[in-house]
Amino acid sequence: MRSAHWYGGADRNGYIHRAWMRRGLPGHAFDGRPHIAIANTASAFTPCNAHLGEVAASVANGVYEAGGIPLELPVLSLGETNVRPTAMLWRNLAAMAAEEMFRANPIDGLVLLGGCDKTIPSLLMAAASVDLPAVVVPGGPMLTGTFRGVPLGCGTDVWRLSEEVRAGTLSQAQFSASESSMIRSRGHCNTMGTASTMAFMAEALGMTVPGMAGTPAPDSRLLEGAHASGRLAVELVARDRTPSRIMTRASFLNAVVALAAIGGSTNAVVHLLAVAGRLGVRLSLDDFDRTGSGVPLLVDLQPAGRHLMEDLHRAGGFLAVLREVRDLLDPAPITVTGAPLTEYLDEAAIWDEEVIRPRNRPLLDDAGIAVLRGNLAPDGAVIKPAAASPSLLRHRGRAVVFDSVEDVRARLNDPALDVDESSVLVLRGCGPRGYPGMPEVANLPLPPKLLAKGVRDMVRVCDGRMSGTAYGTVVLHVAPEAAAGGPLALVREGDPIVLDVEARRIDVDVPDAELLARKPVQQGFASPVRGWQRLYIDHVTQADTGCDLDFLIGSSGHAVDRESH
Known part of the structure; x- marks a missing residue:
């Protein structure tokens, strides 16, 4: 056991490590049993994760029952609804802090408890970096x-x-x-937002007990699954079944298929790219377009449809969705159980075809995330066709340009704003470096004078993100961002913007020579002189590679350079 390097031996160091842990742990806790850390993101300031203490108790019972030693480890928690300016600013910090604690402590295996948007991605990034045996327990959605x-x-x-x-x-x-x-109960958002999406992505990657993602937070079966996950964590250690053995390139491509079939959040793109980067797995924006192309949308769930997460669970859940696209999944990747995910699809069934559509009656024939390129996004941008207005997927309109979120607040409601329903709203200065943190503001609100006319959607273009719960014809994650010298900084009021999703293009119809002659609009806040934001701005990568820190890409393993003294 890895933990034996701390607890073994009769010398002073072994004595200190054992003695200080003997505050409730019996002597046999140090006889070679696996020590399992329960990485818990519960926090009163992360309301969607506030119930994870109860979940952790069930995990601990399962660990102990299987012969392991459960030890709860609080990790940095990010509540999407409370943290300012955006929780995404600290996703990498949460991942880095968790990674360091996983590596620094006498841990043999991990159970990762997450829920709200950034907690599951940060835990997956950390686990991928240390490559200790790990299983994810999603906290589950709230009731309707x-x-x-x-x-x-x-x-x-x-x-x-x-x-x-x-x-x-x-x-x-x-x-x-x-x-x-x-907000009726404990749990995260009950739409197909980022929290629900990332729980399903963890399952598609093989990192949860199959069938567990999407279990409502108040459902007693969540605690049952947590108990089983605790037992499984002990087996993972015994078999040295690590994240790098589970999350292969084929696993990520399966996740891309699943993302399209469920109509998942565009935020999954940056999170999956970041996790893959930590593992050294080759994954690019083009993989999302190529692999997701032609995958039907089967889940009729908000924001792309009508129903909610409780309905999806009742209708058969994630495995029933995957059964319908089984032919598109690679059967080779294993899950935390050691068996391929596709082996769990035989008994899956759809119990409500209004919520989960059969393959021959999809909501959309082609629901994959579309990756756009052009002179406005040389390194790519994304759009979610399932949440867009079909009539706007091919559009030309003059740009109405906002240089910041503050600029939107100052001018959008002005009756004199020169805008009509054919205009394209352009918001810049909201990328990873520009805000910083890439906030969820890309689906900027519509001008009141257009709302009064009955307009409910317009083409919007932004170098930021949007909530997975949001909808609309929004081109987002434009890369490079304006603050990094991207061409979005060259757009001027009135420029014709041309969107053609079928052709995978987003362009500003201005001659190249004129664009090159323009001086970029200065983007971003004054650079912080200290702290996390300083480090983040200096080292964050662009959206097309996952917005991770450049020096964290690639796995570092779980070895500790020096022993304690």
């Missing part, structure tokens, strides 16, 4: 709340209802009254 008899999708209906207030069709009092109805 209702308002005035109508189910509410958290996130998605926030955008919808807030636009209705701005359009004058919903009162402020009614909008406020919906708050307590939307």
Whole structure:
């Protein structure tokens, strides 16, 4: 056992390590049993993860039952709803801190408890970096709340209802009254946002007990699965079944197929690229387009559809979706159980074909994330066709340009703003370096004077991200970003912007010579002189490679250079 390097021997160091851990641990805890760290992102400031203490207790029972020693390890938690300016600014910090703690402590195996958007990606990045045996336990979505008899999708209906207030069709009092109805129970967003998407991506990669992702947070089966995951963690150590053996290139391509079939969040693109980078697995933006192309959208779930996560679980869950696209999945990659994911699809069944569509009756025939290139995005940009208006997927309009989120707030509501429904709203200065952190602002709100005319979608182009719960015809993750010298910084008010999703193009229709002669608009805040933001701005990569820190790409393993003294 790796932990024996701390606890073994009769010398002073062994004595100190054992003695200081004997605050409840019996002597036989040090007789060669695997020590399993339960990496817990529970926090009162991460409301979607607040219940993970109870989940950790079930994991611990499973570990102990299987002969291991469970030890809870609090790790940095990121609550999407509270953290300013954006939780994405600290995803890499959370991953780096977790990696260092996994490596520095006497740990043989890991159980990773995550829920809200950045917690599962950061834990997967950390586990990939140290390559210790690990299993993910997703915290699960909340139950469906209702308002005035109508189910509410958290996130998605926030955008919808807030636009209705701005359009004058919903009162402020009614909008406020919906708050307590939307969040009905423990758990993360109940739409196909980033939290749900990344739980499913962890399962598609093979890092969860198959069938567990998507189990609602209050469901007793979540605790049952947590117990089983604790038992499994002990087996993972015994068999040295590490993340690098599970998350192969084929596993990532299976995840890309799954992402399209469920209509998952565009944020999964940057997270999967980052995890693959930590493993040294070759994965690019083009893989998302090439592998996701032609994959049908089978899940009728907000924001791309009507239903919510509780409905998906009831209708057969993730495995039932994967069964419908089984022919598109590589059967070779194993899961944490040692068996391929495809072996778990034989008994999967669809119990409600309105929620999970059969392959011959999809919501969309082609639902993969589309990767766009052109003179506006030389290194790529992405769009989610499943959440876009079909009529806008091929569009030409004049640019209405905003240089920052603050610029949007200052000018968007002005009745004198020169904009119409054919315009293209361009927001820059929101990339990894420019904001910094690449906030979820790409789906910027529509001008009130257009909302009053009944307009509910417009083409929007941004070097930032958007929430997985959001919808609209939004071109995002434009790379390079404006703050890194990307051509988005050259766009001027009134320039014709041309979007052609079928052709995979996003261009500004301005002669190359004129673009080259333009002086870029200065982007980004004044650079911080200290702390994490200074390190982040200096070393973050662009969206097309996952927004990781350049010096963290590649696995470092779990060896500790020096012993304690």
